[in-house]
Amino acid sequence: MSSNVVRLTKDATPAPQGPADAPSVAVAAPGAEKSSVPLWVRSGRAVRAIVTHEHTRTAARLTVRHGMYAVGGARIVAKRTWEGRTATRYERMLRAAEAAGNYEVAAEWEERGQRFRDARHRRRMDLLHSPLDAAKGVAVSAGMGVGSLVALGVVMAVATKDVTQVVTPLMATVEFINLLITIVTVVWGPAVTIGPFLALLALWAVGQHQQAAPNWALPAAVRNGEGEPITPSIVVKALRDLGVPALGRAIKEMGDAGAAMLGPIRIAGCGVEVDVTLPSGVSTNEVQNKRRKLAENLSRHEHEVFITIPQAARTVRLWVADSGALDEPIGPSPLVTDETMTADYAKGRAPWGEDLRGDAASLSLYQRHLLITGLSNQGKTAALRSLALWASLDRRVEFRIADLKGAGDWAMFDGLATVLIQGPTDEHVIEATEMVEGLVDEMNRRIAARQADPTVVFDPLIGVVDEAQVAFMCPAVDDQKRPYGGSKATSRYFMGVRKVHNQGRVVDVLMHEGTQDPTDQNLPKLVREGAHTRASLALGTEAQAVMALGEKAVNGGAAPHLLRQGLDKGTLVVASDGIDIPKGQSSITVRTHFIGDDDAKAITDRAKALRDGVTTLHVVERGEKRDPLTDIASVVGTAERVRTKDVLARLAALNADAYGEWSFLDLKRVLGAAGAEPRKSDGVMVVDRDRVARALANRDGDGSASAA
Numbered sequence: 001m002s003s004n005v006v007r008l009t010k011d012a013t014p015a016p017q018g019p020a021d022a023p024s025v026a027v028a029a030p031g032a033e034k035s036s037v038p039l040w041v042r043s044g045r046a047v048r049a050i051v052t053h054e055h056t057r058t059a060a061r062l063t064v065r066h067g068m069y070a071v072g073g074a075r076i077v078a079k080r081t082w083e084g085r086t087a088t089r090y091e092r093m094l095r096a097a098e099a100a101g102n103y104e105v106a107a108e109w110e111e112r113g114q115r116f117r118d119a120r121h122r123r124r125m126d127l128l129h130s131p132l133d134a135a136k137g138v139a140v141s142a143g144m145g146v147g148s149l150v151a152l153g154v155v156m157a158v159a160t161k162d163v164t165q166v167v168t169p170l171m172a173t174v175e176f177i178n179l180l181i182t183i184v185t186v187v188w189g190p191a192v193t194i195g196p197f198l199a200l201l202a203l204w205a206v207g208q209h210q211q212a213a214p215n216w217a218l219p220a221a222v223r224n225g226e227g228e229p230i231t232p233s234i235v236v237k238a239l240r241d242l243g244v245p246a247l248g249r250a251i252k253e254m255g256d257a258g259a260a261m262l263g264p265i266r267i268a269g270c271g272v273e274v275d276v277t278l279p280s281g282v283s284t285n286e287v288q289n290k291r292r293k294l295a296e297n298l299s300r301h302e303h304e305v306f307i308t309i310p311q312a313a314r315t316v317r318l319w320v321a322d323s324g325a326l327d328e329p330i331g332p333s334p335l336v337t338d339e340t341m342t343a344d345y346a347k348g349r350a351p352w353g354e355d356l357r358g359d360a361a362s363l364s365l366y367q368r369h370l371l372i373t374g375l376s377n378q379g380k381t382a383a384l385r386s387l388a389l390w391a392s393l394d395r396r397v398e399f400r401i402a403d404l405k406g407a408g409d410w411a412m413f414d415g416l417a418t419v420l421i422q423g424p425t426d427e428h429v430i431e432a433t434e435m436v437e438g439l440v441d442e443m444n445r446r447i448a449a450r451q452a453d454p455t456v457v458f459d460p461l462i463g464v465v466d467e468a469q470v471a472f473m474c475p476a477v478d479d480q481k482r483p484y485g486g487s488k489a490t491s492r493y494f495m496g497v498r499k500v501h502n503q504g505r506v507v508d509v510l511m512h513e514g515t516q517d518p519t520d521q522n523l524p525k526l527v528r529e530g531a532h533t534r535a536s537l538a539l540g541t542e543a544q545a546v547m548a549l550g551e552k553a554v555n556g557g558a559a560p561h562l563l564r565q566g567l568d569k570g571t572l573v574v575a576s577d578g579i580d581i582p583k584g585q586s587s588i589t590v591r592t593h594f595i596g597d598d599d600a601k602a603i604t605d606r607a608k609a610l611r612d613g614v615t616t617l618h619v620v621e622r623g624e625k626r627d628p629l630t631d632i633a634s635v636v637g638t639a640e641r642v643r644t645k646d647v648l649a650r651l652a653a654l655n656a657d658a659y660g661e662w663s664f665l666d667l668k669r670v671l672g673a674a675g676a677e678p679r680k681s682d683g684v685m686v687v688d689r690d691r692v693a694r695a696l697a698n699r700d701g702d703g704s705a706s707a708a
Contacts, residue, residue: 065213066204072212073203087113093260095253149173230272230298230320232259238297239276244286250279269358270325271304278314287316288557299323303564306356308557308585317557317585319356326591327567330354333593335389335603342610343393345460350390352383352579353570353592361590363533364578365391365462367505370512371528372572373548374537374560379570381409381466383535383592384514388464389600392416392607396459398646400439400653402432404470412601413616416608418635419653420616424467426484429474429493432465433484436496438653439463439509441660443500445648446507460508461649463500468513469522487524494524501530518547533576535590538563549575549587556586570594612639617654626658628670629699633692641686644678674699 050056083089090113094106153166207213236258240251251258263275278284287294288307295305304321334341334351343350349362365387374380391397392413399417403410406423414420419438421431439461446458465471471493474485482490489495500511513531515523517540528534528547536548538560545561546554553575560573575587582588595603608614615637635650636642642650644664651659651667664678664685671677675698676691 066208068213069207070200070204071207072210073205073207076206076210076212077203087116090116092254146170230265230274232262232265234298235259235262235265235274235276235318238294239287241297242287242290242294244282244290246281247279247286250282268319269354269356270328271319271321271356273317273319273357275310275312276316276318277312278316280314282314284309284314284316285555291559291562294318302562303568306557306559306589308582308587309555310585311583321356326356330591330593333386333595333599335386335393335593336595336599339606341393343390343397345391345394345397348390348394349578350387351593352386353572353590356589356591361574361579361588363387363574363576365510366578367508367510368532368576368578369501369505369510369530370533370535371531371548372512372514372535372537373518373523373528374516374539374572375565376516378537378565378568379592379594380514380516380537381405382570382594383537383572384464384466384512385409385600386593386595388413388462388512389595389603389607391460391462392604393610394460395607395610398459398461398649399464400435400461401464402428402435402466402471404428404432404465404467409597410464410466412597412604414618415616416604416611416614417616418614418650420618422618424470426474426476429471429484430476430478432471433493433496434656435653436463436465436493436500436511438656438660439504439511440496440499441652441656442649443504443507443509445652446509447503450507458508459646460510462510462512464512466514468515469517472515472522472524472527487520487526494527497527498530501527505532518544520547523547533574533578535572535574535576536560537570537572538565538568540565545573549573553586558587612642613637614639615650617650626655628659629674629692629696631655631659632667632671632687633689633696636687636689636692639689641681641688644685644687647687671695 090109094109094113149169150166152169156165156168157163159165236251239261240248240258242248251261254260261277261279263277265272265274276287278287288309291305291307292302294307295302298305298320300320300323304323304326306319308317308319309315310317330353333353346366349364351360352363353361355361370384370387372380372384388399388401392399399413400419401410401413401417402419402421404421404424406428408422410417410420410422419435421428421435442461449456449458472485472487474483474493476484478484478492482492484492485494487494497511497513500509504510511531513527518528525547529550534549534553536545536558539545539548540561542554542559542561545559548560549558553573558573558575563571563573570592572590572592573587574581574590579588579590615635617635631651631654632647635647635654644667648659648662648664648667651662667687668678671687671692674692674695676688676695678685678687679691680686
């Protein structure tokens with residue numbers, strides 16, 4: 001057998017044979033190297049690739065979109081024409097008013113509809129007589145017109161003495177009519193040809209304006225709805241598709257006139273606001289519970305729609321943000337931008353941030369206990385600290401601060417607060433507890449002074465406890481087996497806060513607390529309900545929202561549990577009479593200004609410049625013997641002189657066991673024995689720094705000391 005191999009195609013002739021020693025040549029048939037997949041399969045894949053290609057889909061959407069614009073425009077024009085010729089509009093508005101329970105408006109629309117029907121009946125009756133009247137009118141008009149033309153011709157004939165002028169006006173009119181007929185004959189053909197296209201173009205324009213095409217065929221920007229303005233029709237459609245059966249049926253009966261439920265759409269900050277009066281049989285909580293679906297129906301994210309309950313019955317108030325507006329930061333705090341700003345605890349308001357309408361939101365601290373809560377790392381400390389920074393610009397305000405996180409967030413108050421405790425341990429909780437008990441002692445002293453002299457006025461004293469849940473959860477007990485933490489009547493921290501809440505306000509002794517993730521264990525009910533101003537950042541559940549703000553606020557639309565953790569940092573839901581809340585609402589959402597540590601330090605430096613000098617105690621010492629003169633010198637600090645009542649308050653904060661019961665007579669006794677007795681300055685008794693320092697130096701030089 002020859003070594004030459006010859007492969008033949010179907011129609012090929014054998015190749016000529018070469019010499020015996022020539023190499024083998026293989027002639028491959030065309031297509032032999034191609035895939036063995038059948039042709040019909042390859043054709044199907046090709047067709048599928050063409051059909052599913054983005055260019056094909058874009059072309060299909062384009063074709064359907066513009067075709068449906070014309071069809072939808074025809075439908076809209078037909079509907080408008082039908083409503084213009086019939087009483088459909090009046091009947092629809094009548095049903096809408098009845099569904100809304102507004103029977104006075106319903107009666108008015110019924111009367112309008114009846115007037116329309118009467119007028120239509122008169123027009124139809126007039127049509128029965130119109131042909132005869134029209135014929136008579138044409139005959140009379142023609143006769144008068146011909147007579148007028150002949151009379152004009154006679155006048156022209158007399159004037160020109162040419163009898164042929166009699167018919168000149170008549171012939172001129174005939175020629176003019178003939179010219180019009182000629183023009184119409186020339187124009188009629190093109191008009192008949194072009195007219196349908198012009199009509200189709202008009203219908204397309206109407207449909208395009210109303211976006212009368214399937215949603216999948218619309219342009220991407222319209223289909224996604226990003227940035228779509230809120231209009232009455234969009235709000236009505238969103239409510240109709242909400243999935244509330246009674247609401248959907250009522251709107252369906254109203255037709256497009258469901259907009260009768262809506263009040264005016266008002267610009268409100270970075271969004272719009274509209275009141276919706278719900279039809280009979282639909283409750284406000286049914287709409288509130290559908291917040292996410294309503295937001296999606298409005299082409300918004302859930303956090304961009306807020307639903308509150310205004311004062312009007314059966315009404316919900318919708319605030320809808322512009323797309324992405326809430327993700328933009330607000331401006332800096334006026335405390336940072338205005339270096340001349342001061343504070344007035346009694347009459348002023350702390351600039352806290354902006355509400356959703358973009359208006360400045362400011363809070364009054366006057367005689368109001370404060371509680372701020374929320375999940376960790378949401379801006380609780382920053383919100384609490386910004387209020388204290390504002391209050392520090394009133395030189396009368398004294399601070400006693402316990403930061404149970406101990407991360408240095410309150411370090412700038414060193415030299416401004418009379419007590420500053422920083423740390424998360426049980427020892428720090430014990431110190432914070434005794435600080436609160438010192439507030440109670442000062443409160444009792446002020447109450448006793450007020451009973452003796454009802455006209456006495458006290459400087460505000462604000463106790464701040466950040467991360468208060470650490471104190472409530474503390475397992476430590478004292479020597480008498482009383483727990484520092486917990487929520488029982490034996491809990492020292494709990495009872496100290498409760499006592500300040502009960503009576504501290506009237507003598508300007510206040511508690512400001514910040515706590516994480518509220519529960520009954522780390523934030524007892526009696527404590528959270530004792531705060532006049534309650535604010536919450538993002539929370540995990542609605543039950544926690546009720547704990548933070550109260551059931552009334554949550555039922556009224558407050559929803560901190562719907563804020564986005566990590567994304568809505570610094571956004572607070574506030575329930576308080578110390579902030580301006582829209583009429584009929586129980587809470588307000590505030591986007592707080594963030595004040596960084598460097599800016600906070602600059603503000604506290606300005607606050608320190610307003611004071612004579614404050615000695616900050618970092619540890620509340622307990623149990624040991626005290627040297628009263630040394631302690632007096634330490635609490636007076638660098639100030640030239642300090643009022644005796646302030647010295648007593650600072651001594652009590654330094655050590656409640658040793659100085660909690662001290663009165664002016666005790667202070668006078670110690671200072672008088674040392675030769676540094678208090679003196680009057682501007683009508684008030686003060687302790688002079690130089691006198692105390694001189695007495696201490698003289699005593700130490702003699703080697704003597706006294707103990708309490």
